[in-house]
Amino acid sequence: QGSLLDSVKLTAHASWQGFSLPMSDSDEFEYESDDDPYGGAEEEDGDEEAIQIENTFYEADDNKQNFPEQALEQFQKVVTLETARGAEVVWRFKALQNIVILCARIGRFDEMATRYRELLSYMDQVTRND
Numbered sequence: 001q002g003s004l005l006d007s008v009k010l011t012a013h014a015s016w017q018g019f020s021l022p023m024s025d026s027d028e029f030e031y032e033s034d035d036d037p038y039g040g041a042e043e044e045d046g047d048e049e050a051i052q053i054e055n056t057f058y059e060a061d062d063n064k065q066n067f068p069e070q071a072l073e074q075f076q077k078v079v080t081l082e083t084a085r086g087a088e089v090v091w092r093f094k095a096l097q098n099i100v101i102l103c104a105r106i107g108r109f110d111e112m113a114t115r116y117r118e119l120l121s122y123m124d125q126v127t128r129n130d
Helices: 004-016 040-045 048-063 068-085 090-105 109-120
Strands: none
Touching: 048 068, 048 090, 068 090, 090 109
16 A cells, blocks of 8 residues: 555646546545634624724824824824723824824924823833833
C-alpha cells in the first residue's frame, strides 16, 4: 500500500497530464460547517453606537493632516457620543489627545488648555498604552 505522499504525487502527475483519477472515500474531506467564524449575521446585532464612535474617530484621524478643522469637529463628535454612552472612555481619551494637538497646531491655545484639563481628568480611567 502506497503512502499518502505517493498518492498526492500520482494525483498531481495525473492532473498535469490531463487525466482524472477517482478519489477513494479516505481522500474526501468535508469542509461544510454551520458555524460562521466571521460573525456574519450576528455582527448586525453589534453595538451600532460603538461602531459609529470608532468609525468617526478613524475618519477624523484621516482628516487631521489636511483638514484639521473638520478633524476637530469629528474628534469632538467622538467625545460627545462616548460621553453620552457613560463610563467608557477609551475613544474619548484618544479623541481628546488629538484635539489638544490639533488646537495647538492651529493656534487655539485657550481651547487646547481646556481640552488638556479634560484629558487629564481621564488619566485614572485608561491604561498607559491608551
